[in-house]
Amino acid sequence: MNYNQNINKAIGLVSEIAGYLWDRGWAERNGGNISYNITDAIDDQIRTLNAISEKYELPQTMENLKNNFFIVTGTGCRMRYVHSDPMNNAAIIRISADGTYYEIIAEKNIKPTSELPSHLLIHNVILGKGRKIKTVIHTHPIELVAMTHNSDFLGKDVLSKLLWSMIPETRAFCPKGVGIVPYALPGSMELAQKTVEQLDDYDVVLWEKHGALAIGEDILEAFDMIDTLTKSAKIYESACSMGFKPKGMSDEQMDELKRVFNL
Numbered sequence: 365m366n367y368n369q370n371i372n373k374a375i376g377l378v379s380e381i382a383g384y385l386w387d388r389g390w391a392e393r394n395g396g397n398i399s400y401n402i403t404d405a406i407d408d409q410i411r412t413l414n415a416i417s418e419k420y421e422l423p424q425t426m427e428n429l430k431n432n433f434f435i436v437t438g439t440g441c442r443m444r445y446v447h448s449d450p451m452n453n454a455a456i457i458r459i460s461a462d463g464t465y466y467e468i469i470a471e472k473n474i475k476p477t478s479e480l481p482s483h484l485l486i487h488n489v490i491l492g493k494g495r496k497i498k499t500v501i502h503t504h505p506i507e508l509v510a511m512t513h514n515s516d517f518l519g520k521d522v523l524s525k526l527l528w529s530m531i532p533e534t535r536a537f538c539p540k541g542v543g544i545v546p547y548a549l550p551g552s553m554e555l556a557q558k559t560v561e562q563l564d565d566y567d568v569v570l571w572e573k574h575g576a577l578a579i580g581e582d583i584l585e586a587f588d589m590i591d592t593l594t595k596s597a598k599i600y601e602s603a604c605s606m607g608f609k610p611k612g613m614s615d616e617q618m619d620e621l622k623r624v625f626n627l
Contacts, residue, residue: 529612
């Protein structure tokens with residue numbers, strides 16, 4: 365199908381991010397998923413396309429997503445193939461005018477990720493709060509997931525402070541730090557709701573023993589936040605493997621960063 369320039373750009377960005385997730389070892393088999401709101405890029409050609417799927421009922425009405433359009437990665441699809449052949453491993457979906465169901469409109473009848481209801485709940489709530497969020501990325505960063513297996517790291521803002529202290533860029537590029545959601549069934553609305561609550565204060569949320577989720581207006585920046593946090597986790601891991609626990613930057617040094625860069 366021929367798409368306009370803006371939709372092709374969005375497809376290209378989803379492909380690019382999928383490649384990064386695979387290259388970093390964060391997307392084993394069909395692990396992880398991406399949703400990207402492309403409503404602003406939709407033209408009349410796409411808006412009026414007939415559905416190529418049945419109507420899939422949503423678990424609740426998505427008031428703020430009525431008549432919205434998303435690119436979403438497919439259920440069972442590998443990120444390496446989303447990268448190399450995006451529209452055979454992802455779909456464009458349209459949310460109904462009443463926000464109660466979605467249908468697939470392009471390019472093939474690839475059913476979206478099983479975690480789509482969770483993604484849409486997050487988009488719906490965040491947009492309802494006036495935040496200009498276009499993307500939700502879920503992936504499995506090895507070092508960050510490993511850290512959630514240690515109960516000492518799961519207290520409020522414990523990991524944020526530790527990861528900030530490993531390298532100045534983390535404090536600068538992830539100023540809100542990371543929220544933590546205790547283990548919940550993958551794909552469940554319970555997990556989605558707990559994640560939404562954390563996103564009031566953080567742009568990146570770690571799911572205990574599972575993975576990471578980031579939101580953003582810019583899909584590259586959402587990825588970059590997870591990537592930056594993972595770099596800090598790797599520095600911590602490397603120091604521990606050398607036989608010592610890194611002290612990290614002091615509170616005074618981090619306060620200086622916050623002051624100088626208006627974080």
